[in-house]
Amino acid sequence: MAISVPVFMYHHVLPEDGFLAISVKNFERQMKFLAEKGYHTLSADEFLAFKKGEYKPPKKSILLTFDDGWRDLYFYAYPIMKKYGLKGTIFLVTSWVERASIKKAEFFPYFHKECKALVRKAPEKVVLNWEEVEKMQDVFDFHSHTHTHFEDKICIKEEFELSREILKERLGIESRHLCWPRGYYDEKLFSLGKACGYEIFYTTERGTNIPDGRLERIKRIAVKPGLLWFKKALFIYSHKAIANVYLKFRKN
Numbered sequence: 001m002a003i004s005v006p007v008f009m010y011h012h013v014l015p016e017d018g019f020l021a022i023s024v025k026n027f028e029r030q031m032k033f034l035a036e037k038g039y040h041t042l043s044a045d046e047f048l049a050f051k052k053g054e055y056k057p058p059k060k061s062i063l064l065t066f067d068d069g070w071r072d073l074y075f076y077a078y079p080i081m082k083k084y085g086l087k088g089t090i091f092l093v094t095s096w097v098e099r100a101s102i103k104k105a106e107f108f109p110y111f112h113k114e115c116k117a118l119v120r121k122a123p124e125k126v127v128l129n130w131e132e133v134e135k136m137q138d139v140f141d142f143h144s145h146t147h148t149h150f151e152d153k154i155c156i157k158e159e160f161e162l163s164r165e166i167l168k169e170r171l172g173i174e175s176r177h178l179c180w181p182r183g184y185y186d187e188k189l190f191s192l193g194k195a196c197g198y199e200i201f202y203t204t205e206r207g208t209n210i211p212d213g214r215l216e217r218i219k220r221i222a223v224k225p226g227l228l229w230f231k232k233a234l235f236i237y238s239h240k241a242i243a244n245v246y247l248k249f250r251k252n
């Protein structure tokens, strides 16, 4: 049976479950389960090599991704993942991190809607700053979620290029990984993204990821808080044939 590496998509880790948020308690249950059952968390570059058929990851390999770069990840997700020896990938909106790094602010665990409202008014409260990003590099790697999340009036080329340049300047990495804001993409965006140096593109579509060299539509599973759900998703999306039957059944 074709081996698939499930890619999970998280946003916030907060004291309570909520929209795009998993509670600290539920997050810890999922991470503990992964560690105890011997799951292997890949880096984004290892995942890319796997997709290209250049690297055979250990059995039970997965990729944990976190979108937008919210500050709660530093306070809640980071210590838990570090404790269990797990790795993950955070997709940063680079203009947000730049603005969040201008001044310091106390941390408060806001829900998603409040975070979105504060991104413009007080990004330092809700978005990771470069100091926090640097500290977390022993657990996370950081890649692009564009420069402004497609929310400012800059051209698409700048969305891609500025993001890549800033990641290079701040972290010294040549990122090849781009996560589409709100999961939106089309053919024109693909070719521009590729021209700007990105090689692999992450969607919000469910499905499996096998080593077929197809890098344009990485499938991800939006995480739900329950451990039972998590175990089921891990099982289904690790097997292409099972996932195909499941997704077909789900649609009907």
Ligand SMILES: [Zn+2]
Binding pocket: 067, 068, 145, 149, 180, 181, 182
């Ligand atoms: Zn996003």
